[in-house]
Amino acid sequence: MNWYKYASPQNFYPFAGKMIPWFAISAAILFVLGLYQGFFVAPTDSQQGDAYRIIFIHVPAAWMGMLLYVLMAIYAAIGWAFNARLSSMMASAISITGAMFTFLSLVTGSLWGKPTWGTYWVWDARLTSTLILLFLYIGFISLQASIDDHRRADRAGAVLAIVGVINVPIIYFSVQWWNTLHQGATIRLMGKPTMAPPMLRAMLIMLAACWLYSIAVVLIRLRYIILEREQNAARAAEAAGSPVGQPRWGT
Amino acid sequence: MDWSEFFSMGGYAFYVWGSYLVTLILMGGEVVVLLRRRKLLRHQKRSGLETRGKQ
Numbered sequence: 041m042n043w044y045k046y047a048s049p050q051n052f053y054p055f056a057g058k059m060i061p062w063f064a065i066s067a068a069i070l071f072v073l074g075l076y077q078g079f080f081v082a083p084t085d086s087q088q089g090d091a092y093r094i095i096f097i098h099v100p101a102a103w104m105g106m107l108l109y110v111l112m113a114i115y116a117a118i119g120w121a122f123n124a125r126l127s128s129m130m131a132s133a134i135s136i137t138g139a140m141f142t143f144l145s146l147v148t149g150s151l152w153g154k155p156t157w158g159t160y161w162v163w164d165a166r167l168t169s170t171l172i173l174l175f176l177y178i179g180f181i182s183l184q185a186s187i188d189d190h191r192r193a194d195r196a197g198a199v200l201a202i203v204g205v206i207n208v209p210i211i212y213f214s215v216q217w218w219n220t221l222h223q224g225a226t227i228r229l230m231g232k233p234t235m236a237p238p239m240l241r242a243m244l245i246m247l248a249a250c251w252l253y254s255i256a257v258v259l260i261r262l263r264y265i266i267l268e269r270e271q272n273a274a275r276a277a278e279a280a281g282s283p284v285g286q287p288r289w290g291t
Numbered sequence: 292m293d294w295s296e297f298f299s300m301g302g303y304a305f306y307v308w309g310s311y312l313v314t315l316i317l318m319g320g321e322v323v324v325l326l327r328r329r330k331l332l333r334h335q336k337r338s339g340l341e342t343r344g345k346q
Contacts, residue, residue, distance in 0.1 A: 089301040
């Protein structure tokens with residue numbers, strides 16, 4: 041299989057269209073399985089009671105917020121360095137979903153903080169750096185929206201995305217570097233996770249569901265971006281008098 | 292299984308169900324916005340074709 045073929049938007053468009061239903065269906069199945077495992081199989085926590093069940097969406101959302109930011113920055117950097125249009129479009133497509141998950145992790149975290157810490161919000165290192173992550177996403181999105189020329193918008197976005205990557209390890213290690221209210225990592229790269237297996241299973245299934253959901257919605261958005269840019273290019277060419285018709289590929 | 296006990300979430304109903312409600316609104320909202328964008332795009336495409344046909 042020739043993967044370079046899919047580096048061009050024209051070839052990627054129908055390929056992505058074929059993949060989307062599979063990601064969407066498997067995401068839906070895993071959400072149902074994960075919620076079942078989280079609410080009906082995983083036991084009540086001995087310290088936090090049932091309030092801990094927020095973890096099944098809070099932790100996957102927080103991870104997705106960080107991972108999608110790194111992915112967005114990588115795609116933006118590749119698009120900038122190699123002038124790869126599809127890669128820059130991918131960065132734009134990821135940004136909205138990444139911002140959504142970051143916002144979700146802040147809201148669910150605050151709903152979890154109230155019963156366990158007694159407050160919806162503290163200016164703690166973990167929370168503050170996550171809020172900065174949300175602002176970086178919003179900055180990327182509004183910067184791109186404010187520049188009409190796609191290439192310039194992609195380049196400006198790439199600079200912001202790359203500089204902002206420094207914030208991701210800060211979020212990750214914030215609970216170790218600073219004395220914070222937020223608990224430490226339950227799952228580490230090295231060593232055993234400090235969580236009961238039925239709870240851990242529910243969280244991992246939800247994480248997989250969030251990944252598949254993200255791939256599905258990002259691909260849908262990417263297809264729109266490809267189509268819109270192609271239409272704009274066709275319109276511009278038409279205005280300039282050159283005989284360019286509709287995009288050559290269909291929906 | 293006692294459903295009223297299940298829905299009360301040991302007294303944390305507001306926080307637990309609130310979290311999942313926000314999740315539903317955000318993810319569902321993202322999907323709805325995307326699907327509406329598809330309709331809009333189709334419409335634009337069609338009208339674009341029409342103007343081209345008249346020329």
